[in-house]
Amino acid sequence: MPKEAVCLKIPKAEGQKTLDLANRLGLTDKTLQIQSCSQGFLCIPLKREPTEKEQTDLKRQLTEAQFSVQVFAEKRQREKTLSEALAGKLPPQLLSSLPRAFDAVGDIAIVEIPPELEAYKGAVGEAVLQTHKNMQVVLAKAGKVSGTFRLRDFEFIAGKHRTSTMYKEYGCSYYVDVAKAYFSPRLGHEHQRVAELVEEGETVVDLFAGVGPFAVPIAKNRKNVKVYAVDINADAVQLLEKNARLNRVEGRVHPMVGDARQVVSEKLSGVADRVIMNLPETASAFIDVACKAVKPCGGVVHFYGFMRAPETLEDQKKLFSKAVADAGRRVEDFTCAKAVRETAPYEYQIVLDAVVR
Ligand SMILES: C[S@@+](CC[C@H](N)C(=O)[O-])C[C@H]1O[C@@H](n2cnc3c(N)ncnc32)[C@H](O)[C@@H]1O
Numbered sequence: 001m002p003k004e005a006v007c008l009k010i011p012k013a014e015g016q017k018t019l020d021l022a023n024r025l026g027l028t029d030k031t032l033q034i035q036s037c038s039q040g041f042l043c044i045p046l047k048r049e050p051t052e053k054e055q056t057d058l059k060r061q062l063t064e065a066q067f068s069v070q071v072f073a074e075k076r077q078r079e080k081t082l083s084e085a086l087a088g089k090l091p092p093q094l095l096s097s098l099p100r101a102f103d104a105v106g107d108i109a110i111v112e113i114p115p116e117l118e119a120y121k122g123a124v125g126e127a128v129l130q131t132h133k134n135m136q137v138v139l140a141k142a143g144k145v146s147g148t149f150r151l152r153d154f155e156f157i158a159g160k161h162r163t164s165t166m167y168k169e170y171g172c173s174y175y176v177d178v179a180k181a182y183f184s185p186r187l188g189h190e191h192q193r194v195a196e197l198v199e200e201g202e203t204v205v206d207l208f209a210g211v212g213p214f215a216v217p218i219a220k221n222r223k224n225v226k227v228y229a230v231d232i233n234a235d236a237v238q239l240l241e242k243n244a245r246l247n248r249v250e251g252r253v254h255p256m257v258g259d260a261r262q263v264v265s266e267k268l269s270g271v272a273d274r275v276i277m278n279l280p281e282t283a284s285a286f287i288d289v290a291c292k293a294v295k296p297c298g299g300v301v302h303f304y305g306f307m308r309a310p311e312t313l314e315d316q317k318k319l320f321s322k323a324v325a326d327a328g329r330r331v332e333d334f335t336c337a338k339a340v341r342e343t344a345p346y347e348y349q350i351v352l353d354a355v356v357r
Pocket residue numbers: 148149150181182183184187207208209210211212213214230231232233236258259260261278279280
């Protein structure tokens with residue numbers, strides 16, 4: 001039966017990013033079908049009108065978001081919601097505490113269990129498996145992302161007992177082990193955006209490469225590129241090597257284990273047309289390293305950081321420019337400065353694309 005719903009209209013190219021954002025806000029109406037509307041645009045059905053704050057957040061992160069009301073076709077088979085699957089198994093007052101979304105890394109569901117659901121986490125895990133047939137493992141977050149390797153602890157709450165899986169993103173496949181090497185499915189649009197900026201003939205240095213979600217698509221997109229992919233975590237680099245082979249780009253990706261500062265100083269000084277710095281918590285301490293890696297004639301630096309209110313993107317640009325100047329170089333231009341995802345209330349992961357001379 002067709003049904004009227006709030007419609008979020010966005011360019012097709014921003015489809016995945018928009019779905020990630022809308023899902024995280026619990027806005028997507030998964031009972032209705034997403035539609036192709038006017039040429040090059042998608043209409044995503046929403047459960048309700050976003051609040052003013054949600055609309056502002058969405059518009060900040062999406063270039064051409066428009067809201068309207070539209071008729072959508074219903075999906076043929078509606079999946080049971082977690083709350084429906086758990087009705088009768090949980091005290092009714094706890095149903096509203098159920099996680100509204102989870103991170104899916106391949107067939108691993110990573111959920112956040114609020115303290116009041118601690119005693120019921122096994123039931124929640126089973127319900128995730130029951131309502132999402134493509135999931136095989138359910139892990140509960142058991143701490144924050146921390147340490148040099150940016151890892152977090154997990155607890156198995158349902159399904160198979162493993163932390164490794166295969167993840168697909170924009171036509172690339174990755175071996176991932178969420179217990180051994182950092183990986184987030186929330187940055188897919190950034191991995192692809194940066195990959196699309198790289199031109200034939202470039203040398204790229206990814207200072208904090210993880211399992212390769214920037215390095216692999218860059219090498220897959222372009223035949224004549226050289227990507228030096230550095231990470232201090234040997235397990236991450238081992239997965240990166242496997243991922244380069246899996247995607248048949250091992251000739252263009254050069255995995256290197258070590259501290260970015262030392263590796264650049266010893267092997268990658270002045271080689272890069274482009275440097276990627278995705279270590280948001282501490283990347284600002286490595287801006288001099290990125291400057292050292294950039295060719296003497298200049299290059300582009302993709303800097304990821306965290307921005308906490310009341311800080312602004314202009315503040316971030318100033319801090320970055322000062323660090324570049326302290327390293328003896330200068331920012332000619334910022335070709336992009338934006339929030340890429342909300343990481344906590346009033347906290348965003350941001351990216352600056354800077355032309356450094
Ligand atoms: C936030 S993760 C990003 C990984 C990858 N770029 C991605 O998007 O999934 C940061 C990575 O930096 C690595 N790392 C931390 N400190 C480092 C350092 N000093 N030198 C090289 N790698 C480092 C960690 O092991 C981790 O894999």
